[in-house]
Amino acid sequence: MPVQSGLGTHTESARRTVRSRTVGKQHRTARYDEKLNAVLSASSALFARKGFERATIRDVSQATGMSLAGLYYYFKSKEELLFLIQFRTFESICEKLREIIGNETDPQACLHCMINMHFEYFIGNMNDLKICSREIESLKGDFYKKVAEKRKEYFDLTHSIFEKIADQSGGSSADSRLAALYLFGTLNWIYQWYKPKRYPDAEELASQLSGIYLQGFPRMGRK
Secondary structure, eight states: OOTTTTHHHHHHHHHHHHOOOOHHHHSOOHHHHHHHHHHHHHHHHHHHHHOTTTOOHHHHHHHHTOOHHHHTTTOSSHHHHHHHHHHHHHHHHHHHHHHHHHHOOOHHHHHHHHHHHHHHHHHHOHHHHHHHHHOGGGOOHHHHHHHHHHHHHHHHHHHHHHHHHHHHTTOOSSOHHHHHHHHHHHHTTGGGTOOTTTSOOHHHHHHHHHHHHHHOGGGTTOO
C-alpha cells in the first residue's frame, strides 16, 4: 500500500481548518499539493533530526531548496508548518482506519488490520511519527486543538475495536481503554528501535503484536 497516497487531500483539509486563503490560492492545483507535500516531508525530516525549537525557517529553506518568500506561499509561520505536518499525518491514518472498520466485520481481524496499517504507514513515514510523538506540545491555540482532536479521533476509533472484541467474547474484565493505551504505547515507540534490515516487515510485525494481544504471548504459535 503506497503510504503517501491521498496526502494532498489531507493537507488541504488541514489548511481549511485554520483559515481560508486568498481566492487565487483556494483554486489549488495538483502541482500545488505535490509541492506542499514535498515541503512538509522535507520539513518533517529536518524537525525530526534537529528538533522543532532549534530548526529555523532558514533551515527549512535550505532543506527544501526554496526561497523564504516561496515558503511563505505555503504557510505563514513555523508553527503552522508543524501543524500541517501533524494534521496531515493524523487525518491520513484516521481515514485509513475508518475504511478498515467499515470494511472488516470481525473485530479481531480489524485489530490486526489496524496494527498493520499503523506499522506500514509509519515505517514508511518514520519522521512523521517522531514529530507527532515529540512535538505535540510545541503547538498552541487552534493548531494544538485541531491536532489534539484528530489524535483523539484516532484513539477513539482504535478503542472502539477493543470494545467490539470484548463484546464478541461475552464481556471482559480487562479495561478496553487501557488496552488501547497499552497498544499505542507499543506502536508509537517503534521509531526508537525499528531497523528495516534487522526486523520483519509491517505485516509480520502486525501478526506478532496482534497475536500477543489476542492470544497471549505464551500461546502464540501453539496448535
